[in-house]
Amino acid sequence: MQQSKSRTVKILVAVWTLPCLAATPFLYPSEAIANTLSSKYGVITRLTCFPTFSERFRRAYFTLLFVFFYLIPLLFIGWSCFRIAKCLLTDTAMNREGALRRQEMNRRKVAKMVLVVVFAFTASWTPYFLVTIITQYQEVNFFSKGNYFFTMLCINFFAFLNSSMNPFIYVIMSTRFRNGFSRIF
Known part of the structure; x- marks a missing residue:
């Protein structure tokens, strides 16, 4: 099936636009949560951002x-x-x-x-x-x-x-x- 150039461009735009739109909720402010992990090698505290949905x-x-x-x-x-x-x-x-x-x-x-x-x-x-x-x-x-x-x-x-x-x-x-x-x- 031969695809036209305009159809190919439309598909490429959709392939890039849809994931970008799907990621937009993460532009919403997040909160940083501190998690402390411990093992026999020591203790480490990591900050992780979670969206405030x-x-x-x-x-x-x-x-x-x-x-x-x-x-x-x-x-x-x-x-x-x-x-x-x-x-x-x-x-x-x-x-x-x-x-x-x-x-x-x-x-x-x-x-x-x-x-x-x-x-x-x-x-x-x-x-x-x-x-x-x-x-x-x-x-x-x-x-x-x-x-x-x-x-x-x-x-x-x-x-x-x-x-x-x-x-x-x-x-x-x-x-x-x-x-x-x-x-x-």
């Missing part, structure tokens, strides 16, 4: 983030992945000799790679969004616990790691990508 707004905001930035994209990615895999895995011809056989094998490799990319996205972002949404609705305040910092550090690390995973997946699973990559470097 009302509980109702906070729950609605994080629920909307969960739905629009995780659940809907995940469903769309899963549906697209299923459609791509279905197209790639259907038999190209009854004759399985020569070039047609290679083409079918390449299609299957691409389908597997797409599935791995989707799995990596899901495995990376699910813990972040689950903890985020659960902490919005729980009665016991998770934020006051000493394990909050370590837990959130790990969860954020894996979520952001997803951005760098795809090139490694491509290098591992695609000979053509590997060859092209080695020609560049």
Whole structure:
């Protein structure tokens, strides 16, 4: 499908504008909360900024983030992945000799790679969004616990790691990508 230049510009504007709009509530004043963490190595006090949203707004905001930035994209990615895999895995011809056989094998490799990319996205972002949404609705305040910092550090690390995973997946699973990559470097 050939996309027009104006459609591409509209998509790019939307891709940048929507996340910026979603982040605007954090421009609202926050309060700094001191948390003291202790271990056998000593005591450390960390200041953490938390937005001063009302509980109702906070729950609605994080629920909307969960739905629009995780659940809907995940469903769309899963549906697209299923459609791509279905197209790639259907038999190209009854004759399985020569070039047609290679083409079918390449299609299957691409389908597997797409599935791995989707799995990596899901495995990376699910813990972040689950903890985020659960902490919005729980009665016991998770934020006051000493394990909050370590837990959130790990969860954020894996979520952001997803951005760098795809090139490694491509290098591992695609000979053509590997060859092209080695020609560049």
